[in-house]
Amino acid sequence: MAVPTIGVLALQGGVAEHAEMLADLGAQVRLIRRAENVAGCDAFVLPGGESGPIDKLAGIFGVCEPLVASISAGAPVLGTCAGLILLARWGLIDAEVERNAFGPQVNSLHTRVDWEGTAIDVAFIRGPKVTSVGPAATVCSRYEGAIVGVRQGNRLACSFHPELTGDSTLHRLLIEAAA
Numbered sequence: 001m002a003v004p005t006i007g008v009l010a011l012q013g014g015v016a017e018h019a020e021m022l023a024d025l026g027a028q029v030r031l032i033r034r035a036e037n038v039a040g041c042d043a044f045v046l047p048g049g050e051s052g053p054i055d056k057l058a059g060i061f062g063v064c065e066p067l068v069a070s071i072s073a074g075a076p077v078l079g080t081c082a083g084l085i086l087l088a089r090w091g092l093i094d095a096e097v098e099r100n101a102f103g104p105q106v107n108s109l110h111t112r113v114d115w116e117g118t119a120i121d122v123a124f125i126r127g128p129k130v131t132s133v134g135p136a137a138t139v140c141s142r143y144e145g146a147i148v149g150v151r152q153g154n155r156l157a158c159s160f161h162p163e164l165t166g167d168s169t170l171h172r173l174l175i176e177a178a179a
């Protein structure tokens, strides 16, 4: 099997941990900072950070349009935290989200959640909550009753940060989908 190239949106936020985890799993990592970086990627990661600035910079640097086009054409994607917010805002995940739904930075926490039957180790940092999902999306994970993980085919989105705890379950799913 050819080594998949995974593009990590690298305009703001927690880029390095995703890149390191993907490289450890054997993927070729490409940082996405400009429109021309998008072509040729087999899958994408939209990292956590601040969804407002990432969204704005993605527009300014012309990244948003080719990225949305590539994901719409079938490229798998993993969006974590701010990445989940962007997937919903860009119409790529059929879900409504509420930002900062687990409180401020001081309420950050490290816990285990279930993802489609697998226990995963994750961190929440000012994460969003999914308040409703449309018919195209399915719920993959909950924390204290709140929806914190959804998928729409090969589009995976979560409220938390698996890359900060070293849990590679979702990154493996992404790489498998890209193969």
Ligand SMILES: NC(=O)CC[C@H](N)C(=O)O
Pocket: 047, 048, 049, 050, 051, 052, 080, 081, 082, 083, 085, 099, 100, 125, 126, 127, 128
């Ligand atoms: N850790 C994160 O990605 C936080 C997301 C941030 N609170 C936002 O609304 O974009």
